[in-house]
Amino acid sequence: TTTHRAMPEEKRLEIGLTEGWVRMSVGLESVIDLTREGRYLRPVRASPDGRLAPMTNNGTADLAVIGVGSLADAVVDGLVGDPSGAPTIALSPRNAERSARLAERHPSCWVAESNQAAADAASTVLLCVRPQDAPTVLADLRLRPDHVVVSVMASISLDQLAPLVAPATDVSRAIPMTAVAGRRATTPVFPAGSAAETLFAGLGEALVCPTEKAIDAVSAASATVAAYFSYVGTISHWLAEQGLDPSAAGRYVSGIFAHVSEELGQGDDLATLLTAHATPGGLNERIERTLREAGFYDRLESTIDDVFRALP
Numbered sequence: 001t002t003t004h005r006a007m008p009e010e011k012r013l014e015i016g017l018t019e020g021w022v023r024m025s026v027g028l029e030s031v032i033d034l035t036r037e038g039r040y041l042r043p044v045r046a047s048p049d050g051r052l053a054p055m056t057n058n059g060t061a062d063l064a065v066i067g068v069g070s071l072a073d074a075v076v077d078g079l080v081g082d083p084s085g086a087p088t089i090a091l092s093p094r095n096a097e098r099s100a101r102l103a104e105r106h107p108s109c110w111v112a113e114s115n116q117a118a119a120d121a122a123s124t125v126l127l128c129v130r131p132q133d134a135p136t137v138l139a140d141l142r143l144r145p146d147h148v149v150v151s152v153m154a155s156i157s158l159d160q161l162a163p164l165v166a167p168a169t170d171v172s173r174a175i176p177m178t179a180v181a182g183r184r185a186t187t188p189v190f191p192a193g194s195a196a197e198t199l200f201a202g203l204g205e206a207l208v209c210p211t212e213k214a215i216d217a218v219s220a221a222s223a224t225v226a227a228y229f230s231y232v233g234t235i236s237h238w239l240a241e242q243g244l245d246p247s248a249a250g251r252y253v254s255g256i257f258a259h260v261s262e263e264l265g266q267g268d269d270l271a272t273l274l275t276a277h278a279t280p281g282g283l284n285e286r287i288e289r290t291l292r293e294a295g296f297y298d299r300l301e302s303t304i305d306d307v308f309r310a311l312p
Contacts, residue, residue, distance in 0.1 A: 062087035064122035067129030074181035090118040138164040172196035220308035
């Protein structure tokens with residue numbers, strides 16, 4: 001049975017999100033900085049601008065990333081966003097071109113020869129493969145009992161993961177969005193006190209879900225993003241049909257929604273924002289009311305519910 005226990009403090013420090021610095025003089029001219037991570041000391045060197053950056057090591061890493069798609073790309077960008085505390089990351093060779101670009105962009109990242117080599121190099125493994133590929137990919141991966149596993153695969157439960165990652169038992173889940181690249185995202189995680197919480201708290205905020213059902217609900221809700229872009233695209237397409245240049249229409253509509261999206265982070269609840277924009281008798285109020293009366297929002301909610309029920 002997989003146990004989902006809180007990760008010991010020393011193990012949390014190993015993934016490179018919290019460090020204490022120890023400086024040691026060597027000879028008269030050179031200085032080697034060591035970063036303390038639980039039981040280990042990891043060598044770092046001063047970069048040209050004076051900041052501390054870990055020395056790349058093609059044999060060991062703080063974190064292994066299995067599956068390097070757009071989401072993994074964003075997570076890695078976020079993790080190395082603070083050069084003074086950037087973890088060393090072993091990248092799987094899946095999507096070799098993207099892995100190579102990441103390694104070129106970030107000196108603390110390197111591309112392993114295989115998924116197994118990446119996992120062997122690290123104590124923490126981040127699973128970013130597509131859910132449909134997970135059984136095949138993980139069947140060929142031999143993890144250790146001491147491996148800490150964080151999965152960002154939205155539709156695979158901890159119970160489903162357990163036999164795939166055994167004998168590793170320290171397993172947790174997260175549902176990140178690409179905004180983690182800017183270290184300003186809110187990422188749902190489960191369970192509390194897990195490696196997932198530690199990892200994504202450093203990339204903005206870790207939203208701890210009380211149950212696995214709750215994180216599955218968040219996963220279903222986040223599946224509305226593509227529909228959002230379709231909604232915005234429909235408005236842009238209509239505007240272009242009225243004679244505006246399609247590119248200009250896209251910029252205008254995108255600008256509208258980029259601006260109003262900023263309001264979501266200013267503290268007002270959604271009902272207050274709706275009231276502020278739906279002036280009685282105004283055009284905004286007319287379109288919102290028409291869509292509501294046509295059952296648009298009811299259909300949206302029932303569709304999310306269908307997705308939620310379809311999750312394992």
